Amino acid sequence: MNTSIPLAASDAAATSPTTLIYWFRNDLRLDDNPGLLKACQKANNLLLVYCHDVAAWQMTRWEVPRTSRHRQQFLASTLADLAMQLKSHDSRLLEVEGPPAELLPALARAIGATTIYCEEIAAPEEQEEVAALRAAGLTVETVWQSSLLDPTDLPFALDDLPDVFTSFRTTVERHHVLPPPPLARPQKIPALPPAYAALVEKWGATKGAISSGFADAEPIEHQASNSVTYRTGGRSSFPYFLPLFSGGASAASEHLHQYFDRKLAHTYKLTRNGITGVDYSTKFSPWLASGAMSARQSYAVLKEFEAAHGANDSTYWIWFELLWRDYFRLLHLKYGPQLYRAQGLTSLPQPSHDARAFDAWCQARTGESFVDAGMAELSITGYVSNRLRQVVASYLIHDMGCDWRAGAAWFEAQLIDYDVYSNQGNWLYIAGRGTDPRNGRRFNIQKQAHDYDPDGAYRRLWSAQ
Known part of the structure; x- marks a missing residue:
């Protein structure tokens, strides 16, 4: 005779082990990571994954790479630091190489997981990745966590977001909307799935395999920190090859x-x-x-x-x-x-494009010395000032007659601080196809050079590269 008392459904769920995946995207930290915190609270076993998508190694329609060695190396040091911090919490980071839509379902099947937690990213390609995972039968819990303010705290619905930044800012300040305090890191990270070692052996990406996928699109070798220092001559405004800027x-x-x-x-x-x-x-x-x-x-x-x-x-x-x-x-x-259409948020016609002019701009060979200096710095270091970003973007669009989307693609490839939201927003702004009330920003290049490089020191610093 069976005298055991059946568990209620909720009790059964509470006692059955829960294996989850946390997929790191653009949230490579432990502190103030709400999505990771939620996954840790829900899981008994937690697999922490970063996907090196091979699509990032391919050429775009503008014949430029999706990423560069600058971004690759800054990402590598970021992931190494994250892995070190996870190791101090008795956990590990599994780096895999391939499309998330293929790898994450396979990993989930291997460990018996049906749910993935990750950061919500409101850009088309990133949204498509999540949609593909859901189409594969996985539950994907996305968490919005990259903004300063919580969208639910705003004094208006998102559909009513002002289309002029100043109106947005003054409304936020008038209603005293402030950000929540940052969250502490998880006190404990759940144990790795028992099959973790087998996953590493089967899917774990090697550093060499990852590195070999990237086109060497810059006129600089990044084989060692001393070679980078030599070629930049200490000129970089963000020397990511030094420990303090890694x-x-x-x-x-x-x-x-x-x-x-x-x-x-x-x-x-x-x-x-x-x-x-x-x-x-x-x-x-x-x-x-x-x-x-x-x-x-x-x-x-x-x-x-x-x-x-x-x-x-x-x-x-x-x-x-x-x-x-x-x-x-x-x-x-x-x-x-809509932010990714040729016309952006406007009804303007298709932008013109000159492939030769665009190539000259990318290679810092426009003949406009202030622009070429900025483009040389970007190519050599993966960084350039905000002032020069506006100058070179304006020149490409308004002086060279090129498609703003091509410029956005080049910035995506080169900038170590590439951010999909800010990159798209700023290029639309300069092109007059976003929310700029002035309908675009055309800079007088000679005036910009006179105001910000009056003695030509910056142009000399980056000339004859």
Whole structure:
């Protein structure tokens, strides 16, 4: 006679082991990672995965690579730091090579998982990846976590997001909308699935295999830090080949705190339009783009600084720039794929394009010295100032008659701080196909050179590459 008492359905679920996958995307950190925290709370066994998608190694329709060695190496150091932090929590990061839509269902079957947690990214290709996983029968729990402000705290529905940034900013400030504090990292990361070793043997990506997929699109070898230092001559405004500027949450945290410890925030508005050097801007963007630092972490340290040393126009401007970053994200939530059309949010005709002119722009051979200097810096270092980004983008669109989408693709390939939201938003803005109330920004290149490089020092620094 069976005298055991049947478990209620909820009790049975509570006692059965839950195996989940957490898929890292652009959130390569443990602290202030709501999606990871939720996965840790739900799982008994948790597989932590990063996918190196081979699509990133292919050429675009504009005949430029999707990524470069600059981005590859910054990502590699970011993942190495994440792996180190996970190891300190008795866990591991599984790096796999291939399309997430193929690899993640296979991994799920191998460990008996049916649910994946990941960051929500409101861009078309990233949305398609999630849709493909769901079509494969997986439950995908996405968590919106890359913005400073929580969209649910805004004083308007996303459909009513103002189409002018100033209106958005003033509304947010008038209603005193503030970001939530950053979350602590998980106290404990669930154990790896028992089959983890077999997964590594079958699917684990090797560093050599990953590296071999990338086209060497820059006039610089990145085989060793000393060779990079030699070729850049110490000129880089973001020397990611040095430990203090390497990828990952460890370097991000150190940089964040040293920036405020040196009180550079009090002069940010005065220096932010600089074009060379490591201190003219916050330089948070590469770590924000990879998710090694969250916007809420940077804001929290900003507020601590203001409480201790006082607020001024410059510290306000850091908040202002973080709001701009949020605005481009919210535009994606409102408009989605419309931001990727040739006409953008307008009814303008198809943009013209000159393939030869575009190639000259990419290769820093336009004949316009200020533009060529900026393009040389970008190609050689993977970074260029915000001021020069606007200048070279305006020149490509308005002076060379090229398609803004080609320029966006080149920035995607080259910039170590490439961020899908800000990249798309800024190129649309310059092209007059986004939400700019002035219908585009055409810069007078000679005036820009006179204002920001009056003695020609920047042009000499990057000439004859």
